[in-house]
Amino acid sequence: MNKPRARNLLSAFCLLASLFTVACVNSPIIGIIGEAVMLPCPCMSPINPDLLYLYWQIQETVVDAFIKGEASRSHQDKMYHNRTKLFVRENSTCSLLLSQLSVKDEKTYECLHGSPDIKKNYVSLLVAANYTSPVLQVPSEQPRGRYTCTATGGFPEATIHWLLDNQPLLWDPEPQQSVLDESTGRYNVTSTLAANISQDSTLTCIVENKRLHVNLSQTLNSPSTQDTPQNHIVIPVVVVLLLFIS
Ligand SMILES: *[C@@H]1O[C@H](CO)[C@@H](O)[C@H](O)[C@H]1NC(C)=O
Ligand SMILES: *[C@@H]1O[C@H](CO)[C@@H](O)[C@H](O)[C@H]1NC(C)=O
Numbered sequence: 217m218n219k220p221r222a223r224n225l226l227s228a229f230c231l232l233a234s235l236f237t238v239a240c241v242n243s244p245i246i247g248i249i250g251e252a253v254m255l256p257c258p259c260m261s262p263i264n265p266d267l268l269y270l271y272w273q274i275q276e277t278v279v280d281a282f283i284k285g286e287a288s289r290s291h292q293d294k295m296y297h298n299r300t301k302l303f304v305r306e307n308s309t310c311s312l313l314l315s316q317l318s319v320k321d322e323k324t325y326e327c328l329h330g331s332p333d334i335k336k337n338y339v340s341l342l343v344a345a346n347y348t349s350p351v352l353q354v355p356s357e358q359p360r361g362r363y364t365c366t367a368t369g370g371f372p373e374a375t376i377h378w379l380l381d382n383q384p385l386l387w388d389p390e391p392q393q394s395v396l397d398e399s400t401g402r403y404n405v406t407s408t409l410a411a412n413i414s415q416d417s418t419l420t421c422i423v424e425n426k427r428l429h430v431n432l433s434q435t436l437n438s439p440s441t442q443d444t445p446q447n448h449i450v451i452p453v454v455v456v457l458l459l460f461i462s
């Protein structure tokens with residue numbers, strides 16, 4: 217409830233600020249790794265594209281530009297080649313579409329626009345990636361031993377929580393292992409819990425991605441009853457076969 221309100225207040229402030237040509241930083245935009253994100257920058261409307269001067273940059277690095285009616289890519293940094301799109305003519309906006317996001321795109325972008333007075337907006341971008349559904353592994357000697365919960369391919373680093381019968385645990389898991397995959401820029405996270413979980417308890421692990429406000433969970437119901445029924449069926453069949461063979 218608080219966040220949208222804060223955002224509205226901030227937007228109202230930015231609108232007010234823009235009337236006085238004051239630079240303003242909006243709340244961060246969250247983009248998904250591998251996907252595209254629109255970095256918003258409203259230009260004064262109506263705009264005349266033939267007179268407009270538009271520069272998207274990060275300090276001295278040019279991300280994209282549109283100068284007096286033409287896309288201007290000659291100074292574009294090669295990191296942004298083929299990854300940007302402007303919509304000046306189509307939509308009368310100075311917003312920038314940035315695609316194939318990676319962790320390296322977490323920056324504060326400047327949108328400089330105007331004709332002839334130049335205004336400046338700042339947009340800060342954070343990236344995120346959803347984790348895979350967590351995998352809960354049980355110890356070989358149930359019910360006592362090390363239970364592990366693993367989720368892979370997410371960003372930023374997640375926090376793993378454990379619940380026993382939907383209550384926080386009374387004992388601590390081992391320190392969480394987080395591995396950054398250098399090639400993808402994503403994390404794999406693992407938490408290990410040494411415990412003796414009784415048959416009628418329910419163990420849950422939750423992987424929390426705070427930036428996406430996503431909790432992924434995996435539940436283990438009555439751990440030691442899951443395998444036993446199968447064993448009861450398999451063993452007599454084997455015994456019968458052995459009897460026949462002998
Ligand atoms: C951009 O696309 C063109 C043609 O599609 C390609 O030749 C060029 O290598 C690409 N550049 C980058 C940096 O990916
Ligand atoms: C451009 O405007 C149209 C109609 O208002 C809208 O459907 C479309 O999503 C807009 N595109 C961008 C890139 O803003």
Ligand SMILES: *[C@@H]1O[C@H](CO)[C@@H](O)[C@H](O)[C@H]1NC(C)=O
Nearest residue numbers: 346347348349350428430432
């Ligand atoms: C994240 O992944 C889970 C399943 O793995 C899916 O249910 C959920 O909708 C995804 N959330 C987002 C924000 O992509």
Ligand SMILES: *[C@@H]1O[C@H](CO)[C@@H](O)[C@H](O)[C@H]1NC(C)=O
Nearest residue numbers: 368369395396397398403404
């Ligand atoms: C992360 O997990 C994925 C999927 O299990 C695996 O392919 C990858 O090698 C792991 N990365 C690291 C750095 O451990």
Ligand SMILES: *[C@@H]1O[C@H](CO)[C@@H](O)[C@H](O)[C@H]1NC(C)=O
Nearest residue numbers: 358359360361411412413414
């Ligand atoms: C696990 O806990 C139960 C009681 O909750 C106890 O009876 C049992 O001996 C424990 N098992 C081990 C291997 O510690």
Ligand SMILES: *[C@@H]1O[C@H](CO)[C@@H](O)[C@H](O)[C@H]1NC(C)=O
Nearest residue numbers: 377422423424428429430431
């Ligand atoms: C995710 O789980 C944690 C721990 O149980 C909780 O504190 C947090 O509020 C949950 N977040 C969401 C978005 O459900």
